[in-house]
Amino acid sequence: MIPRDFLLLIDLKIAAMKTTLPFLALLLVSMSTLAQVADEQVLQINVTTAEDHLILNMEEDPDFSGSYTVFKKGPGDNSWTQLGTATSAEGAFKDEAIEKGKGYEYYVAKTSGSQSLAFGYVYAGVEKEAEAKKEGIILLVDSTLTDSLAFEISRLEDDLKAEGWTPQIMYAGRTESVVDIRDRILEVYTDASPVITTMLILGHVSVPYSGNFTQFGTPPPDGHVEGSGNHTGAWAADAFYADLDGAWTDNSANHSDAGLERGNNKPGDGKYDQDKIPSTVELAVGRIDLANMPAFQQSEIALLRNYLDRNHAFRTGEQLVKNQALIDNNFLAFNLASTGYHLFSTMFDEEDIATDVDYVEGQRADSYLWSYGCGAGSFTSCNGLFNGRANTGHIADEPLNNIFTVLAGSFFGDWDVSDNFLRAPLCNQSLISFWGGLPKWYVHHMALGRHIGYGVKLTQDNTTDYFNGQFNSSDNSIHIALMGDPTLTLRYLTRASELKASSSEGKVTLTWTAATGEVDGYNIYRIDSDGEYTKVNTAPITTTDFTDDNNWYTGDYTYAVRSVKLETTPSGSYYSLAGATTAAVEHVNTVSNQVSGLQQTHLYPNPTNGTLRISNQHFRGSAFQISVFHTSGKEVMNVAQQRFEDGAVLLNVSGLPRGSYFVALVLEDGSRVTKPFVKN
16 A cells, blocks of 8 residues: 555556657556566666677576667757667667767666666767866856855856856845746846856745646646645745746636645746646756755855855865765655666776665764665655654754765655755765656766766656656656756866966967876866867876967966866776866967968868868968867867968868867978867
């Protein structure tokens, strides 16, 4: 019998709703699959890599005699493509259609006849390149915090800039209309360059509400309909701030008997009608809101300052946490914990995932990068997590040593209440907390270096792309929200420091102090006045000095040095970057023909589909050599001795993959020009 304090609704509508490939063939499952427990529902995949291919290795199952169907999304793909199948005897699938330095997502279904037994997702790659330049981000700050946390907010800005983000600060009041706040967000978003993809809410900025959850329509995400805990009506919905062009209405919901007054939702009351997010979200939103948490016996300001101090320590490599995870699953009859089993299997080796440790006592004795805990819950407690029933007071008293927290239990996800259990870990040691299981969350891209906000957007937008869990229709729901900083990644390195830059004889010389932690070396980036990043080294620099003799343009530059390390996970390998230490330099190029000739080189069309016209009338008749470099610094094409017979040459780049490149021309007198272009 399903417990009253966690009434899970088996929603057979999923099979009817999710009928696009690959789900048409693979998600029409039997009732026996619906009852499947969490670890059995997840197909754990371990990726092994080589220079030119990768292999998906499925977990061993001696009792399985079916097959594995493999689907793939390449860079920029919006839909799955079926690659093929592997038998249970093979237990692995090899993909040779990859490019070193890029990431690819795979979906694998474990099937026996017409029955789907388990599902696995992994974002895999071979030495995936780090993204030095990030997107724009809005820091939406509670206006009551501007003076008391001025230093911490400024430091957070600096940390984001060092990682390549472009932050823009907005301030908002605690009682300001959510409509007015969203309109101002839209104004900043519309005019921003680079494009804004992410927003961090700091403080108790006005909380949107939406939903008409009821047993007579869409049930509440935790299943507590009227007569069973009554968690009906409207829920907290930060997705309203994430979806900037959706049709959010306030004219149809008419709910007056919610369990709490704040859940009541009437036409025109400022709470929205929608149960599902109306359209694809534009922003990955995370909120650090530590208001109204009296169990911790500290002021809101003190709790926020402590969080921001820990955030800085983690993202600068100063706070070390063991590379392991913990799962305390107290819903053995249901598959809520499949979120934990799936995510952790992409990030940690099997021996580094503890499944027989109590959630609270385990973290008292050891540290974990990730933790997952679930059990029957209330707004402020969870069964089973402290060998009984953990409450917010226990979280306040115990040293919960983890960074990324996932929790699942009734009422947690409606977080705008006093001593909310979901927000409690942020007041302790965690930097992230989310309600994972209702629905399943997909942040597995973090195992190859992406920030958690990328997965927040995937999870909020998910309707057909990812498997939801088969017992609940909460996917794409307005309640899906991240507590914490959406820019965080899985691992961080210590930074280099004390960078000095000088220009002499057409060259820029850099020196710096080494990072204190374990790194493979350093990447060097040249940043021009337009904010464009150019990586100037091809392999990590293992010394603490570098000379850039390829900067052929006079001007003001910022140089950035970032520690780099090749990381490995069960998803493959990727380069991790520390935040930058920077130095400005006024550079004067002294190479002949610079002013009169090199700046007159033009590329057309740009972007190009295959043929690139390179012209420079100043060098008519001159001999030169062409090299083409990927923005990662790797040379991908070299053409010896050409001549500008008529001031132009045609270069066939049709064989290059889609991406950004540089053309480098070296002339007879040693003059050189480097120009960027895009291959479609």
